[in-house]
Amino acid sequence: MTGSALTGSNPTRSDHISATYVVQVRRRRMYGGLTLALFTLLMVSGFVVADGRNAGGFWAGWHQMLDFPADVLSEAWEKRANLPALLVKFFPALVETINIAAASTLIGAMAGLVLALLSTRGLAKWPALIPVFRRIMDVMRAVPEIVIALVLIFILGGGPVPAMIAIAFHTAGALGKLYSEVAENADLKPVEGLGSTGARWIQRMWLGVLPQVAPNFLSYSLLRFEINIRASAILGFVGAGGIGSELRHAMSWGPGRFDEAAAIFVLLFGAIVFFDQLSSRYRNKMIEGQ
Amino acid sequence: MSDATVTLAPAKRSVSALFRRKRQMAFAVPAIVLAYLLYIAVTFDFAGIAKRASLENAGILASDSWSYKVHVTRDNRRGGTSYAIEGERKGTYADGTHPAWVDPRGAEDVVIDLEDGYIVHFLPDNAALFYIPDYGRIEAQLVDGSIKTNLQAPLPDWINLSDQRMTVTTEAGRMTMTRSRTEVYRYFAGWELFWFTLDSPYHGHSFAQILFGDRIDPDRGNISGALSDFWNNGMWRHKDVAWAIGETILMAFLGTFGAAIIALPLAFMAARNFSPVWLVRGAARRLFDFVRGVDALIWTVVLARAFGPGPLTGALAILITDTGTFGKIFSEALENVDEKQIEGVSSTGAKPMQRYRFGVIPQVVPVLLAQVLYFLESNTRSATVIGAITGGGIGLMLTQAIQTQKDWEEVAYYIVLIVGVVMLMDWFSGWLRARLIGGKDPRAGA
Numbered sequence: 001m002t003g004s005a006l007t008g009s010n011p012t013r014s015d016h017i018s019a020t021y022v023v024q025v026r027r028r029r030m031y032g033g034l035t036l037a038l039f040t041l042l043m044v045s046g047f048v049v050a051d052g053r054n055a056g057g058f059w060a061g062w063h064q065m066l067d068f069p070a071d072v073l074s075e076a077w078e079k080r081a082n083l084p085a086l087l088v089k090f091f092p093a094l095v096e097t098i099n100i101a102a103a104s105t106l107i108g109a110m111a112g113l114v115l116a117l118l119s120t121r122g123l124a125k126w127p128a129l130i131p132v133f134r135r136i137m138d139v140m141r142a143v144p145e146i147v148i149a150l151v152l153i154f155i156l157g158g159g160p161v162p163a164m165i166a167i168a169f170h171t172a173g174a175l176g177k178l179y180s181e182v183a184e185n186a187d188l189k190p191v192e193g194l195g196s197t198g199a200r201w202i203q204r205m206w207l208g209v210l211p212q213v214a215p216n217f218l219s220y221s222l223l224r225f226e227i228n229i230r231a232s233a234i235l236g237f238v239g240a241g242g243i244g245s246e247l248r249h250a251m252s253w254g255p256g257r258f259d260e261a262a263a264i265f266v267l268l269f270g271a272i273v274f275f276d277q278l279s280s281r282y283r284n285k286m287i288e289g290q
Numbered sequence: 291m292s293d294a295t296v297t298l299a300p301a302k303r304s305v306s307a308l309f310r311r312k313r314q315m316a317f318a319v320p321a322i323v324l325a326y327l328l329y330i331a332v333t334f335d336f337a338g339i340a341k342r343a344s345l346e347n348a349g350i351l352a353s354d355s356w357s358y359k360v361h362v363t364r365d366n367r368r369g370g371t372s373y374a375i376e377g378e379r380k381g382t383y384a385d386g387t388h389p390a391w392v393d394p395r396g397a398e399d400v401v402i403d404l405e406d407g408y409i410v411h412f413l414p415d416n417a418a419l420f421y422i423p424d425y426g427r428i429e430a431q432l433v434d435g436s437i438k439t440n441l442q443a444p445l446p447d448w449i450n451l452s453d454q455r456m457t458v459t460t461e462a463g464r465m466t467m468t469r470s471r472t473e474v475y476r477y478f479a480g481w482e483l484f485w486f487t488l489d490s491p492y493h494g495h496s497f498a499q500i501l502f503g504d505r506i507d508p509d510r511g512n513i514s515g516a517l518s519d520f521w522n523n524g525m526w527r528h529k530d531v532a533w534a535i536g537e538t539i540l541m542a543f544l545g546t547f548g549a550a551i552i553a554l555p556l557a558f559m560a561a562r563n564f565s566p567v568w569l570v571r572g573a574a575r576r577l578f579d580f581v582r583g584v585d586a587l588i589w590t591v592v593l594a595r596a597f598g599p600g601p602l603t604g605a606l607a608i609l610i611t612d613t614g615t616f617g618k619i620f621s622e623a624l625e626n627v628d629e630k631q632i633e634g635v636s637s638t639g640a641k642p643m644q645r646y647r648f649g650v651i652p653q654v655v656p657v658l659l660a661q662v663l664y665f666l667e668s669n670t671r672s673a674t675v676i677g678a679i680t681g682g683g684i685g686l687m688l689t690q691a692i693q694t695q696k697d698w699e700e701v702a703y704y705i706v707l708i709v710g711v712v713m714l715m716d717w718f719s720g721w722l723r724a725r726l727i728g729g730k731d732p733r734a735g736a
Contacts, residue, residue, distance in 0.1 A: 039547075042543070043544065043547060043548070046540050046543060046544050047544060047602075047605075049540065049601075050537070050540055050541070050544060050600070050601040050602040050605050051602050053533075053537060053600055053601050053602070053682070054597055054598060054599070054600030054601060054602035054603060054682075055597070055598030055599045055600050055681075056596070056597045056598035056600075057597075057602075058597065058602055061596040061597040061598070062596070062597075064595075064596040065592070065593070065596045067595070067596065068592055068595035068596065069592055096333075099330060099333065099334070102326070103326075103327065103330040103334075106323060106326065106327065107327075138713060138716075139709060139713075141716075142671075142709045142712040142713045142716065143705075143708075143709055143712075144671040144672075144674045144675060144708060144712065145671075145675065146674055146675045146678055146685065146688075146689075147674070147688065147705050147708060147709075150688065150689060150692045151351065151692065151701070151705075154347055154351065154692060154695065155343060155344055155347050155348045155351065156339055156342070156343050156344075157339070157342050157343070157344070159334070159335075159339070160334045161334050161336070161339050164330075164334065230585050230586065230587070233585065233587050234585075234586065234587045234675055234676075234679075235675075237587055237591075237679055238675070238678050238679065238689065244587065247587075247588075247591070251591060265584075265588055268585065268587075268588065269583050269584055269585075269588075272582075272583045272585055273579065273583040276579075276582070276583065
């Protein structure tokens, strides 16, 4: 009775509400449709431009996509007897690539840790400089590894060290930001407690903050290690050491050395999948263990 | 009492064992890290690198990236003197013009003022004088194809002299003399001819003059003419650089969003709660693992064979790799959706498609969009590297500029541009994320 009385007494209001609702829905749909249309337009025109500026077009090339893998596989199959020996031959290069990734993750994580603590509110040693350290991390994060690697190759010569420094530089910025977000949520009571005993800044951080955030930091570092393996392989291809440069040699030789290329593909694929699985397993463990 | 001691004793033991373990860890972890870094220092041959490191190259890079030199060159075979910025054809002074600090008194008699008392004087018969304060006057002449000088041994280390070649390097500038030419370099700070090359009528005019002053080139309006000359600047190639930056962003854009579009339906197939058939689920997951494991490097190499160099190849390489990554992330997000909302939608009699549209999509879209936008920035960086391999975008221009080993000011320019673009993309994706889904940062590392 009250319901009918309500609607009866106020028919215009409910009409008004339903009318505005319909208008709102219509407007939202229109915006959604416009966004979608704009996005589709961007994708299609982007594809057309990219296709036009590419040496070989998409429509001419897509059916050849499997030709090269087929060539490599068939040659590798013909010379399959060589494969174990080649795997052994290129294994040191793979170790070098993984070492580049591991060392750069380690160095980058240590630098990132310092940067993160210096740019976190409540923990920073010099609170006034927090924005400065944040901007430093932003710039470090924005520098693609290849930029530093190529410049350092010019100065230091080829080899693993330029790649290591380049990846470590970027890693410090990327991990620093993630670390700082974790450290922001750290409990400040242990830090204050340590401060009351006269602990220095380093001691407060080492004993008060680090134990709280270590699982998250390690989890991010492992994820970064995974990414850095890929980065170090790719930098090898543009002139730094490791399996990437071996791949480049094998590729530049063309047919006849495809068994080597196949062995390198196998090694790289195996390594990436292996470390992927390993890191995701330990990351889950660490986050659950909290 | 005895009760307490009985229960306390094992607790005490376990606590001291825990303490011992923690103490050991506190020393073992730094020790392992240190040992590993020492191993790296040995295998990567840090000592050898320190020896091989070319400080000279570092010095060239550091000074060249923010300065330029003007070459004054006399042709020792045909005669005549030319002036060129960085020795490039595009920066050559037109006949009859010369820099203000050069005084050509005659065809074979040119005085070059390097300031601070350093003066080079080209004389007829392939002779040259170099006045150096606190040292004296170097006289050199090319006689029958070999260099004769007044220099006496021992020579200071900034003079390099042989029968065929003399190089004198001073703070103010450098002079070399060979059989074919005598050349003087004078160094200046800044990026030369960044706005206009010497052949443009707008060279040497200020912005205010171009914007508000009289018409400089009678055939064209000042602003349109200046823009066109800037855009077609042959030395800094602003047009090509803009296209290259565009290509790099295009690779990232097409790759990221293309991957997201392809990964979404596949993610439904891989998610436990949407895909009851074990075989389909397994196949989709293995596909994700495979394309992720093969990695962008190998995809780039393979695709470059089919499509040739260019931005499309890079875009497809990013697309294929990220399809795997997105597939994995998306399917994990789909497995975490709240069933209650789907139940609520289906209780109204919604069909499966409507259940997805109104029960699932609104829940996962913020998560997915955040990831996609995060990858957009990360892929801009990847596109630089991939461009260097496939031959497209700013990555290619950067590698080419570094490989010539002389255009360091261009290298510096490209680096500034790349970092600027990546930071811009970072800001843009963060802004878009905040606009679309409000705040929250996704947890990802790439």
